[in-house]
Amino acid sequence: MSKLTKNQKLALSKVEAGKTYTLKEASALVKEITNTKFDASVDIDVRLGVDPRKANQMVRGVVSLPHGTGKQVRVLVLTTPDQEAAAKEAGADHVGLDEYIEKIKGGWTDIDVIITQPAIMGKIGALGRVLGPRGLMPNPKSGTVTNDVATAVKEVKQGKIDFKVDKAGIVHTSIGKVSFSADQIKDNAKEFVATLIKLKPAAAKGTYVKSVYLSSTMSPGLKIDPKSVDEI
Numbered sequence: 001m002s003k004l005t006k007n008q009k010l011a012l013s014k015v016e017a018g019k020t021y022t023l024k025e026a027s028a029l030v031k032e033i034t035n036t037k038f039d040a041s042v043d044i045d046v047r048l049g050v051d052p053r054k055a056n057q058m059v060r061g062v063v064s065l066p067h068g069t070g071k072q073v074r075v076l077v078l079t080t081p082d083q084e085a086a087a088k089e090a091g092a093d094h095v096g097l098d099e100y101i102e103k104i105k106g107g108w109t110d111i112d113v114i115i116t117q118p119a120i121m122g123k124i125g126a127l128g129r130v131l132g133p134r135g136l137m138p139n140p141k142s143g144t145v146t147n148d149v150a151t152a153v154k155e156v157k158q159g160k161i162d163f164k165v166d167k168a169g170i171v172h173t174s175i176g177k178v179s180f181s182a183d184q185i186k187d188n189a190k191e192f193v194a195t196l197i198k199l200k201p202a203a204a205k206g207t208y209v210k211s212v213y214l215s216s217t218m219s220p221g222l223k224i225d226p227k228s229v230d231e232i
Contacts, residue, residue, distance in 0.1 A: 015220050022228035023189055026214045028182040033219045039070070040217035041174040042185055046196060047210040052165050056203040059165040062142050063195040067184040068159030070177035071112075075153055076100060078116040078124060078138075083149050087115075090153035101127065109134055115144045115152045163192075169210075171196060178216050189214065193229045 014033050021029065034040050050057040076094040077087040078101065087095045094100060094111065097120070104127050114131070116124060116138045124131075124138065131137040138144040142162035146152050163173045175188040193212065200208050212224040 015222065020223045020225045023186055023212075023214075023224050024182070024228070026222040026224050027186040027189065029222060030185065030214050030216050030219060031178055031182060034178045034216040036178070036216070036218050040178045040219075041071075042176045042178060042180065042214065042216050044173060044175050044189055044192060045211075045213045045215075045221070046171045046193065047212075048165060048169050048171065048196070048204070049207045049210050050165060050169055050201060050204045052167055052169055054203065057201045059171065059196065059199050059201065060141060060163065061195060061199050062160055062162045063192055064155060065159040065161065065175060065188040066191055067176060067180060067188055069161060069174055070180060071174070073156055074110070074112045075156055076111045076114045077149050077153060078114060078120055079149050080117065080120070083117070086150040087153055090150040091157045092149075092153045097123075104130055109136060111136065113144060113156050114138050115146070115149050115156070117147055117149065118145055121145060185214075190229055193226075 075092045077092040084095045165171050176185050209226045213221040215221040
């Protein structure tokens, strides 16, 4: 086992073992216990009281974070020529159709999000083997299959993210950067958890939000009292 660095020991010393923090406390502390030389991501993990193996308990959705994610999202728009100009003006990094489909078939996936139109999905279906494992396949539920590609591009660039509960019943996503203020981290976390609560399946019984943890790329996880998420 590798030895802890001086900074790691300092970070651990600021975290009280076994303590459950309020969201406000954790949002400030996660900044203090991160000592990376780069602008680390702030991640949230929410364990839900659902059985993802059952279709009626699957939790999946999208959320627009009030302060964005802090990430530069690379967007590819696969569209008909009449929408290309609007997509470029909205901020898309790559715009086209057949030439990009061929590039993807060849293994190119240097992008974060693909947005397309319903009429084009027939062509994109053949790319499932490449895009599926990387989570890049456009989906109407996440707003990436739409006739209004320009609006979709703007929303993604401004901090709209999609999420899905994993096999263990946990939803994990990044909600900002350590360079964000504590209030910005808190606001983004509140919006994310509030969206999860709105998506509670009718078939889910018992406690829905079982646990919430906040961490950065290299920091210890901070356990949060789910009830504190509603506090100002």
